[in-house]
Amino acid sequence: MKYGILMGMILLSYFAVGQEMSVDLKKRNQAAEIAxxxxxxxxxxxxxxxxxxxxxxxxxDTTLRKPYLFLYTLATNREEYRDSALCLLQRAKKIFQQDDEICYYIGEIYKMKGDLNRAMMEYSMAIAYSKMNGADFYLVxxxxxxxxxxxxxxxRFSSAIIDYSYAIQLKPEYTAAYVNRGISLFxxxxxxxxxxDWKTAMELGSGAATEYWERNCKEKE
Structure with missing residues (x-):
């Protein structure tokens, strides 16, 4: 008798879990379709x-990652969505912990809003998480x-030189990084x-590097 009751409870529990999973899947599909x-x-x-x-x-579905990421695209193109996008991405940061891409997008929106200190903090978190998640991601x-x-x-020229150097190490043809590292070095x-650096950037096709080189280096060659 006890065995029968126990089995009944297990089956009931299993059915409830399965039902819950099917509801979650339905919500996930609905959210994905709207996204x-x-x-x-x-x-x-x-x-x-x-x-x-x-x-x-x-x-x-608060756990669907894709729509959060596209909030950044909206914030980039329309200023009126930046505060709302920032609020939702901050929520996503708590849900998707140690997510370097989300931290980067938050930093970008803070930069758009002119809050450079907070932007730098988010970029630093993105860098820290990327060291755990893998530096091969194209945004790193x-x-x-x-x-x-x-x-x-x-x-802060020394800090800038170090970070530009890392960017170049990860992306050897990063023209803008060569240009800006050149400015920092100068x-x-x-x-x-x-x-x-400016000569390297010139060879990669940078017009800005050509201007810097002609102004500061040409006569010394």
């Missing part, structure tokens, strides 16, 4: 339609580049090294 419609609208630059679709997808060089650029703006009192 995909939002992505199409973003591609067509129909941002007014895309934003409520992304937020709707998130409200249905930009984590270093963007943190370096804030350091350059703050006249400001740090290393004009010869700066000219070497």
């Amino acid at each position: 995909n419609k939002a992505i199409v609208n973003i591609q067509q630059q129909n941002y007014e339609a895309a934003f409520p679709q992304l937020t709707r997808a998130i409200s249905i 060089p930009h984590y270093y580049f963007n943190r370096a650029t804030i350091s350059l703006q703050k006249n 400001q740090a009192g290393k004009p010869e090294d700066a000219c070497t």
Whole structure:
């Protein structure tokens, strides 16, 4: 008798779990479908339609990562969505822990808003997490580049040089990193090294590097 009751409880429990999983799957599919419609609208630059679709997808399934990521695209193109996108991405940061891409997007939005200190903190977190998650992700060089650029703006030339160097190590043809590292080196009192970077960037096709090189290096050659 006890055995029968126990088996009945196990089956009931299993049925309840299975039912719960099917509901979750249904919500996941519904959220994904709405998110995909939002992505199409973003591609067509129909941002007014895309934003409520992304937020709707998130409200249905808060653990679906894709719609959070496309909030960054909206924030990039439309200033009025930046605060809302930032709030939702901060929520995503708690759900998807140690997610370097999400930290990077938060940093980007803070940079758009002019809050460079918070942007740098987020870039630093993105860099730290990328060391755990793998530095082969295509955005990782930009984590270093963007943190370096804030350091350059703050006249922290040594820090900028280190980060630009990491960006170049990860992406050897990163033209903008060569240009900006050249600026940092020049400001740090290393004009010869700066000219070497600008010449490399020139060879990679950078017009900006050509201007720097002609202004600061041409007569010394």
